[in-house]
Amino acid sequence: MNAIREVRVGGAAPYTIHIGPGLLEDGARLAATVRGRHALLLSDSQVAPLYAARVEAALRAARPELELATHVMPAGERHKTLAGFAAAIEALATLGATRDATVFALGGGVVGDLAGFAAACWMRGVDCVQLPTTLLAMVDSSVGGKTAVDIPQGKNLVGAFHPPRAVLADTTALRTLPARELRAGLAEVVKYGCIRDRDFFAWLEQAHPALLAGDDAALATAIARSCEHKAAIVERDPLEKGERALLNLGHTFGHAIEAEQGYASTDGGALNHGEAVAVGMVLAARLSTRLGLAPEADTARLEALLRACGLPVALPAGLAPEALLARMRLDKKNLAGQLRLVLWRGIGRAEVVPGVDEARVLEVLREG
Template sequence: MSTLASSVRIIDVALGARSYPVWIGPGLLADTARWRAMLRGRHALVISNTTVAPLYLDRVAEGLDGLHWSPFLIDDGEAHKTFANVGRALEALAQLGATRDACVVALGGGVVGDLAGFSAACWMRGIDFIQMPTTLLSMVDSSVGGKTGVNLPAGKNLVGAFHQPRAVVADIDTLATLPDREYRAGLAEVVKGAAIGDAAFFAWLEQHAEALNARETAPLIEAIARKVHYKAGVVARDETEQGERALLNLGHTFGHALETAGKYTALLHGEGVAVGMLLAAKLSERLGMSEVGDTARLHRLLETLGLPTAIPRGMDPEQLLALMRLDKKNLAGTLRLILWRGVGSAEIVSGVSETDVMAVLEAATH
């Protein structure tokens, strides 16, 4: 891949005084002059995991030369996005002597980014952090928008804070070491953005699915940039998810229930979103909101991209519905889901009948 600066796409998340750039392109971790300027103090804690750190920590370390910094590593996987690890990260900041102008650097995927951002939000009631996503899923979704948090045994992301980064450094060279399953899981979030609000982008994905499967550079940068541009606009209009931003959760109520039921090991987050989107499409079809052809297009695209489209064997519809009742979008004890009226047109639907949800879950588990 080329490392020319001219190949870097820049998307601004417009939040007034808290606006920040998202840089997308090759060679960005080594482009230390670009991101080092975002660090305002003398202290930095680099939070990463045991898979990513051996690959990329050295590049980041070069940019931190002259600062008082240390690494903090967690094990790889969603199961490690816990309060216990946040506590350990805060102790690491204390050991570092981190002051209010310190910065947390998140080097890794969504788990690292969520935990690092939440730790930064907690330390001295909020310090800077920089997102350096190394997975496709985190580049196109979790690194942008300021959602941070940790999981509880009762459910995913039930504890967290909105805390925007200073910058997002999406170096696509890191995708070269990303396992195929993780890469495909990221494509699910790209599809989700198109399914929610951009029918033309959905058609583009249908046309370029094989190029994306092959990880061709130009289509990959284009797909990341289009998804980030869409999400940045939504975040700028509704930062704390009072309305429109909830649409970004298409498939998530189903998907989070699937992830939790599988103890965060049966499905990756993007895989849960893929199955969840299809279940949401089937529910929309059942409620007369969309056509069977819309569901078929989504099913076909997900399959072409190598993503799962079925509930894993052995999962109980009653347990999944119980987990869905815990979703943060629910109001007054009733299910509030993101459904669609076809490709590119999602909406928030309150008071969804549990009977209809159960019918969809049961049909998908047989």
């Protein structure tokens, strides 16, 4: 059996990210994260039929006395709402969850965000264990403790910082991941090369065929390397007061795209989160070049890598640049009513740039 890799996240609330195959059926490792006698397994209608029974069986075998309930939410970003949060809170109330309860978040980023927020709020905070089943969640949303739900005005505007008690990233779950979702996760992997690791970016330029083919070793390397970068940043800046904002490269543009599409179903042609971030990173890179911060050749390399990963690099048709800019004004990084964007000085050198001229942003949005 392949060894389980571990990445330690330090700081005031330290925890370990476990990466490897078979973790969703590892009852001893799952049970070791539970401090009390109540646990809520929160999943969605796509993931629960695949993995919920396995997790439940593993937990019950390891902890027969555990009072375990399962709550299944509808799948999709459009259900990451205050109503969905209320339903999760009701499930905790029905369980009679006490202060030492544990919420297991089994699914992608939507499940992880909503379950984490519910855990943060129930009795002012109970444990949350992240069980990510998508590449995107494994390398990004499950790590760092940012939890939230969406409202019509924007993405992730209502939430809390609530670090998980542990993260168990079972790489075998990626075998059932649709190809489009695997590609979406690669956008967040590429992001780490963009913001701080030029060598990793170069490795991705060579390794992306193996990643797209689902090669276990390549995926484990990409996940571990990404988590190591995020862990180091989160440890230094847990509440996003400075450096952690770099993790949002492309996200201000990407979130605006998602919100303007109304978090619509991707079946209807809307971009998913990873695809929106891919477009957002390209727009941020183009803006950086326009502002004289970065060489155009690095933007070309980014576009080429994202295309090779099967990701979009241009705005979808039908989105008004002015409407996207209005969405961007609601971004949480903005200060004193001015845009504050994550841009770069080339591959591996991202930085936060305050007071970005909206006219220049609009130019880039109009070019698409």
